[in-house]
Amino acid sequence: QVQLVESGGGLVQAGESLRLSCAASGRTFSSYAMGWFRQAPGKEREFVSAISWNGGRIYYADAVKGRFTISRDNAKNTVYLQMNSLKPENTAVYFCAASRSGRTITRADYDYWGQGTQVTVSS
Numbered sequence: 001q002v003q004l005v006e007s008g009g010g011l012v013q014a015g016e017s018l019r020l021s022c023a024a025s026g027r028t029f030s031s032y033a034m035g036w037f038r039q040a041p042g043k044e045r046e047f048v049s050a051i052s053w054n055g056g057r058i059y060y061a062d063a064v065k066g067r068f069t070i071s072r073d074n075a076k077n078t079v080y081l082q083m084n085s086l087k088p089e090n091t092a093v094y095f096c097a098a099s100r101s102g103r104t105i106t107r108a109d110y111d112y113w114g115q116g117t118q119v120t121v122s123s
Contacts, residue, residue, distance in 0.1 A: 002026045002098050002112040009094060009117030012086055016121075020081040022096030022114055030054075030074040033099040035110060036081045038092035038119075045095065049081060050104035059104060064090075086121045093118050 003025040012018055022034070035050035049070040050059045058070055069082040079096060094117050097110035104110075 002029070002032065004096050004098060004112055004114035006094065006096050006114045006117040009119045011120045011122065014087055014121055014123050016086055017082070017084045018086065018119060020083065020094055020096075020117060020119075022079045022081075024077045024079070024098065026077075029077040029098075031100070033102045033104045034070075034072060034079040035097045035099065035104050036070065036079075037095045037097060037107065038090075039095070039116075040089075040092040043092075045107060047105060047107075048094070050099075051079065052102065052104070083119070086119075088121045088123045091120050 005023045008018060008020040031053055033052050036048040037045050038048050039045040048061050048064055049068055051070045051072050055072055067085045072079040096114045098112040099110045
């Protein structure tokens with residue numbers, strides 16, 4: 001069992017940055033691939049970024065490439081999402097998730113989810 005708790009969301013203006021954190025419980029965090037998804041009002045939850053267990057493989061949605069950076073610190077059981085040059089369309093609840101299988105692109109690949117943290121970007 002893995003419990004995930006996101007933090008770092010908030011209200012920012014367009015062009016500003018935020019760093020999201022996702023703290024995981026349990027001693028097996030380093031064996032999980034981790035991902036970030038987001039869900040805007042009235043829309044489906046969508047993939048944002050993912051990172052393999054050792055950080056060797058990283059994936060981004062096209063919409064965030066070059067602006068968002070995912071990273072992880074296995075010693076701290078934490079995965080991060082650095083979001084730069086934020087846009088109003090990035091407004092959403094951001095969720096982190098853990099994948100035992102290592103597959104990371106679809107929602108079905110993930111076994112555990114956090115409760116989400118709200119990110120609001122004003123224009």
